[in-house]
Amino acid sequence: MKITSSLLTVALLFLFCFVACKKNDISQTATPKEDQERIDEKYLAKIEKLGFKRSSVRCYDSIFVVENDIIIAKKFLDTFHIPVVNPNDRHAHSDQSLSFNNIRIYTSQPWWSNSTYYSALNRALYEWNSAGSNLNFHMLFQTDQGYDWNLIFMSLPGTTLGSADFPGLPDLNGVPGYNILINQNYINALGLTSNQISWILTHEMGHMLGLRHTDWDINGEPNSQDGYYVGANYFPNITVQDPNSVMRAAFNTSNNGNVLLSSYDKLAVNTLYPLNSCNLQTFINRPSVVSSGEASGTLYPSYRGPINFIEWQITNSATGYNYTSTDSDIEFQVPSLAPGTYVFKTRITTANCVSSWASKTITIQ
Ligand SMILES: [Zn+2]
Known part of the structure; x- marks a missing residue:
């Protein structure tokens, strides 16, 4: 993906600055003396705007070292003004996109x-699955078939409701990011409804797909996260502001969450x-x-979206048991099964696609 010319200018300025600092400033600080007391807020704010973590800033006389090995001269910060990237409040996406579609x-x-x-998660998946892109979102209750994203309840700082990783970048721990973090205690304290939590989940899933906040530029958000360059690329086919986007940076509790994706959110994901x-x-x-009690009961397709019908087969080669079902109702009532080893198979048909058959051997004790 191409970055905007203005962003390229910023990147080139960084490069020039770092080279210049290394040539001129490091040699003047052969025995750098750390002086954390003197870090002025104006420098910290600029360094943060440049996309670095302010907690990583170390001050050595005339230079700052950020993220351990990047040097920024104070002189540079004194004269450097962050170029305004013609903020226009438009949809944008990160440099990298997902490389898989299920x-x-x-x-x-x-x-x-x-x-x-x-129900909040179910609705968020249904919404993304209904958007018309080639992405298919599945809910898995086991890890034995692998998984791509994880949902984690945890406390987040301040008024943060949720947080997510952009595609292709390591997370804070340096491993490939795949986590959606949800500040459940805070959400519960606010008394948010299931529909409002759906909005938050839909938003965080948008980030996991590579969608930036639609108001990222007017908010002055950096182009990096956790020390990694994310990128911000406007969509050439979305040339208007989108106040109804689910990708606005802030959630207003007066938003009842009844509407999730805007028409431009859908256009954005369909473009990517x-x-x-x-x-x-x-x-x-x-x-x-599973035990025989756990095996029966309702089975839903992992795909949570509009389907035309779903097929199920349950066979037991030892006994010759064979059960099939084809239904437009996504609730499949598993028949009562005697202990044994069964092969469960299922396939779904949507308006656009017929899935491959899924198969799993399930032993009922
Ligand atoms: Zn966000």
Whole structure:
């Protein structure tokens, strides 16, 4: 993806500055003396605007060292004004996009056992799956089939409701980012509804797809996260402001969450991930070993979106048991099964695609 020319200018300025600092300033500080007391807020603010973490800033006389090995001269900061990237309040996306289109979201027990959060997640997946892109979002209750994203309840600083990683970049711990963090205690303290939590989840999922805040530029948000360059690229086909976007930076509690993706949010995801081929999968949400009581009950497709019908097959080669079902209702009632080893298979058909068959061997004890 191409970055805007203005951003390229900023990148070139960085490069020039670092080279210049290394040539001129380091040699003057052969025995640098750390002097943290004297870091002026005006420098910290500028360094942060440049996209570096202010907690990483170390001051040595005439230079700052950030992120351990990047040198910025005070003189540079004194004269440097962040170029305004013609802020225009438009949709933008990160440099990298997802390299796969079936996204398995691990939904652990604290999520699925909480009806408010479960229905919020279900609705967010349904919304993204209905957007018309080539992305398919799945809810998985087990990890034995692998997963791509994880949902984690945790405390986040200040008034942060949620946080997520951009595609292709390591997270704070340096491993490939795939986490959506949700500040459940704060959300509960605010008394947000399931629809409002859906809005937050839809927003965080947007980041995981590479969508920036639509108001990132007027907010002066940096182009890096956790020390890694994210990039910001306007969509050439979205040339208007979008106050109804789910990708606005701030959530207003007066927003009831009844509307999630705006028409331009949908255009954005369809531009990044156009539906030009069909690669729909589905997954079976049952552990590979279950008791007979756990095996029966309702099974839903992992894909949470509009479907035309769903097919199920359950076979037991030892006994010759064979059960099939084709239904437009996504609730599949698993028949009562005697202990044994069964192969569960399922396939879904949507308006655009027929999925491949999913298959899982399940032992019923
Ligand atoms: Zn955000």
